[in-house]
Amino acid sequence: MIKAPHFWWHRRLTLSAACLYPLSLLWGLAAGSRMRRAPEAFAAVPVICIGNYVVGGAGKTPTALAIARIAVALGRRPGFLLRGYGGSLRGPVLVDPKMHAASEVGDEALLLAALGPVVVSADRPKALPLLAAVGVDLIIMDDGFQNPALHKDLRLVVVDGTAGIGNGLVLPAGPLRAPLSVQLARTDAAIIVGAGAGGDAVLRRIARAGRPTFRAQLATRAHQSFGTEPYLAYAGIGRPEKFFNTLDHAGATIKEVRAFPDHHVYTDDDARKLLARAEREGLRLITTAKDHARLIGAKGAAGDLRDRSEVLEVRMVFADEPRLIALIEAMLRDFGRRSEAFGARR
Numbered sequence: 001m002i003k004a005p006h007f008w009w010h011r012r013l014t015l016s017a018a019c020l021y022p023l024s025l026l027w028g029l030a031a032g033s034r035m036r037r038a039p040e041a042f043a044a045v046p047v048i049c050i051g052n053y054v055v056g057g058a059g060k061t062p063t064a065l066a067i068a069r070i071a072v073a074l075g076r077r078p079g080f081l082l083r084g085y086g087g088s089l090r091g092p093v094l095v096d097p098k099m100h101a102a103s104e105v106g107d108e109a110l111l112l113a114a115l116g117p118v119v120v121s122a123d124r125p126k127a128l129p130l131l132a133a134v135g136v137d138l139i140i141m142d143d144g145f146q147n148p149a150l151h152k153d154l155r156l157v158v159v160d161g162t163a164g165i166g167n168g169l170v171l172p173a174g175p176l177r178a179p180l181s182v183q184l185a186r187t188d189a190a191i192i193v194g195a196g197a198g199g200d201a202v203l204r205r206i207a208r209a210g211r212p213t214f215r216a217q218l219a220t221r222a223h224q225s226f227g228t229e230p231y232l233a234y235a236g237i238g239r240p241e242k243f244f245n246t247l248d249h250a251g252a253t254i255k256e257v258r259a260f261p262d263h264h265v266y267t268d269d270d271a272r273k274l275l276a277r278a279e280r281e282g283l284r285l286i287t288t289a290k291d292h293a294r295l296i297g298a299k300g301a302a303g304d305l306r307d308r309s310e311v312l313e314v315r316m317v318f319a320d321e322p323r324l325i326a327l328i329e330a331m332l333r334d335f336g337r338r339s340e341a342f343g344a345r346r
Contacts, residue, residue: 004056004238008175009166020173028170031146031178035186039151041125045137046335047081048328049152051145053165053183053202054175056262057238058158059193059316061108061290062218064142066316067156068115070325071138074332079136080112081127081150082143084120086263086294091121092130097296103265107293108142116140124150138332145186146177154331155188163239164198184209189327191216193316194242212327215319218242220250224313230255232283234274236264236291243288247312255283265294271301275308285309 007014048067052058064080071078084091087106095109095118102110105120112118117134121127124144131139145155159165166175177183184205189212192199203213230253235243240259248254258274260266278285287309295306318324 004175007167008169009163011167013167017167017169017173021169024170024173027172028176028179031170032182035146035148035178035182037148040149041128042151043128043139044132045139046153046332047139047141047150048154048156048331049141049145050156050158051141051143052158052160053177053180054163055171055177055238056163056175057242058160058163059191059216059218060142060158061111062314062316063156063158063191063193063216064112064140065115066216066318067140067328068112070321070328071140072115074325074329076138077116077136078138078140079117079119079131079134080109080115081119081121081124081131081139081141082106082108082112083122083124084109085143086265087120089120090123091119092123092127093120094118094130094134095120101297102294107263107290110293110296111289112142146183153335154328155186157183157187157190159190159192159199159202160196160239160242161192161194161199162196162242164196164200164202166198180205184211187211189214189324191318193217212323214324216316217319218246218314219317220246221313221315224250226250226252228253229284230282231286232256232258232274232278232281233286234258234260234291235288236260236262236266236294237288238262243312246314247286250312252286255281263294264291266291266298266302266305268301271298271305275301275305278308286312288312289314 007016050060050064068078084106087104089104095105095113097113109118119127119130170176190206191214193216244257285308292311
């Protein structure tokens with residue numbers, strides 16, 4: 001996986017970004033045109049899409065899990081639909097954590113499967129029959145915001161409060177997946193995760209566009225204790241520094257960190273180096289749930305790394321969850337009314 005260049009996250013225009021700007025104009029035209037397309041398919045049940053404006057980690061998967069918990073509390077049977085980034089299977093395939101590895105379906109799929117059925121499909125509409133067959137009455141998409149193939153009934157965009165949208169430019173000069181104006185027009189609500197100037201700036205843009213915003217943060221599980229022994233923390237996610245900072249704020253003693261590219265597949269050589277360093281310095285190993293999922297089923301040194309590593313348990317906590325629940329309930333009521341009207345016309 002390619003690591004995002006540092007100049008993407010500079011507030012001021014850098015020479016590298018300026019040189020790539022002509023390519024960004026072309027990318028933006030293509031991406032914007034694609035997002036404006038009419039959807040190819042409509043699901044028989046409501047669809048909530050969890051997306052982000054930029055490439056890299058923003059907290060989509062923890063948000064999808066949190067929305068699923070809300071849906072269950074509302075009496076729904078949610079299921080998940082995703083592309084399976086980092087996996088080899090194009091699908092559609094119903095994920096079985098006992099049979100599938102992250103190398104096949106991606107790490108997010110294995111994490112989401114703890115709360116409901118998960119279908120991985122590069123072609124989202126083709127996943128609908130499988131989700132219907134397992135009795136899902138609400139679909140939660142982890143990513144796919146920029147993909148127009150399937151109609152979304154509620155589009156929630158997750159924004160990292162620290163990074164925001166970086167320099168505000170479209171790929172490859174910046175981290176935006178499509179022009180912000182096009183993405184804002186298709187945003188129903190935004191969730192700002194954590195505090196920071198980057199998130200505040202985006203929040204103002206979203207508010208001016210008339211979209212509701214919510215504050216949230218990743219919180220560690222109350223029961224998790226770290227003790228006094230120092231850790232070697234490692235992560236291969238969009239923004240590893242978020243994981244390291246969360247660990248530090250949670251009270252863990254971090255002596256060393258190792259950052260890998262997003263969705264990194266750990267080799268035996270990686271594992272041996274991490275294990276040897278931890279052994280030599282007397283350090284405990286700790287990583288993210290996503291990284292640990294990528295080690296499920298591993299043998300040899302990678303399997304030893306999995307067994308030796310602790311996992312930081314986090315969940316998304318919303319500052320005003322009742323207001324978010326009300327937004328979801330309103331969408332469900334609107335969907336029900338539209339379905340009844342459509343049935344009456346038929």
